[in-house]
Amino acid sequence: MLDILxxxxxxxxxxxxxxxxxxxxxxxxxxSEFALQILRDxxxxxxxxxxxxxxxxxxxxxFSLHKEMDKLTQLLFAEKAIEKTYLxxxxxxxxxxxxxxxxxxxxxxxIQDAITHFVTRGRxxxxxxxxxxxxxxxSFVEVYPExxxxxxxxxxxxxxxxPIIADRPxxxxxxxxxxxxxxxxxxxxxxxxxxxxxxxxxxxKICIEAPLQGEFIRALHLxxxxx
Numbered sequence: 398m399l400d401i402l403x404x405x406x407x408x409x410x411x412x413x414x415x416x417x418x419x420x421x422x423x424x425x426x427x428x429s430e431f432a433l434q435i436l437r438d439x440x441x442x443x444x445x446x447x448x449x450x451x452x453x454x455x456x457x458x459x460f461s462l463h464k465e466m467d468k469l470t471q472l473l474f475a476e477k478a479i480e481k482t483y484l485x486x487x488x489x490x491x492x493x494x495x496x497x498x499x500x501x502x503x504x505x506x507x508i509q510d511a512i513t514h515f516v517t518r519g520r521x522x523x524x525x526x527x528x529x530x531x532x533x534x535x536s537f538v539e540v541y542p543e544x545x546x547x548x549x550x551x552x553x554x555x556x557x558x559x560p561i562i563a564d565r566p567x568x569x570x571x572x573x574x575x576x577x578x579x580x581x582x583x584x585x586x587x588x589x590x591x592x593x594x595x596x597x598x599x600x601x602k603i604c605i606e607a608p609l610q611g612e613f614i615r616a617l618h619l620x621x622x623x624x
Contacts, residue, residue: 399436403605407466407598408459409444411436412607415455415584419446432458448474451548453564456483456589457607469597474545482591483540483550484518484609486616487559488572491517491536497553501546512543513553521620527575535562537622539590550587562586562616580619584612 399411413419413432420433436444444460447470461467473479494516501511519537527533536559540550551567554560560568562576563585577583593604609617609624617624 398439399432402457402607403603405596407462407596408447408470408603409436409440409462410457410459410592410605410607412610413450413455413458413589415453415610415612418452419449419458433460436460447471448545450589451551451585451587453585454483454587454589455584455607455610455613457592457605458589459592459605466597473594473597477543477545478594480591480593481542481545481589482593483542484588484590484613485538485540485550485554486562486586486613486620487536487538487554488534488562488569489536489559490520490534491515491538491557491559493517495557497557499553499556501549501552503547509546510544511546511549511553513550514541514543515539516541519620519622521622523620525575525579527571533572533575535620537617537620580616582612582616584616586613586616588613 401411403410418431420431433444433446444462445467447459447461450458461470497513499511500508502508516539517536518539522532522534525533542549551561551564555567563573563583588609591606596603614624
């Protein structure tokens with residue numbers, strides 16, 4: 398069963414586990430479980446995904462409960478009328494705050510503008526040798542994507558040389574291997590924490606938050622950082 402974070406007559410939001418696909422995909426034929434089908438069976442009602450989360454990303458996943466609301470929520474995302482907040486653990490010490498403005502290429506070659514803002518919530522240096530370094534440094538960041546391109550946050554942090562821990566293929570292979578071998582942790586440390594928007598029907602301001610999941614919390618504890 399999925400953890401339901403919010404539900405009304407029009408919308409429902411769940412805390413998607415890391416590793417769970419949103420829906421069936423030809424590029425992930427190895428999977429037999431999908432958030433859409435699990436939720437549909439759980440509430441015995443058809444649901445429509447309002448947006449997407451990468452398979453490896455955990456956190457808030459919003460669904461509409463009828464086709465009229467599906468059109469309205471799709472419009473909210475298209476018009477950037479939904480404020481999204483993510484949390485991530487990345488390699489190295491990030492700046493206190495910053496913006497990554499770096500266009501990304503779609504599979505068909507089309508170039509799209511892509512903008513990501515972030516604030517550093519904590520930094521840690523631990524006795525974990527990596528390559529020529531005797532210690533390893535990490536940052537805990539709060540991320541605000543202004544646009545919603547495929548793998549945007551993952552690609553942007555890789556671009557500024559602060560890849561997300563356990564991200565494949567955009568991350569650091571050395572760090573990913575180190576975390577797997579040292580801590581038995583290979584969950585990508587990216588979490589969709591919060592969605593804020595005006596309800597399309599009631600016009601009420603909605604704020605939905607998803608608590609961090611087990612492996613992300615364990616990673617923070619390993620780094621002596623506070624959730």
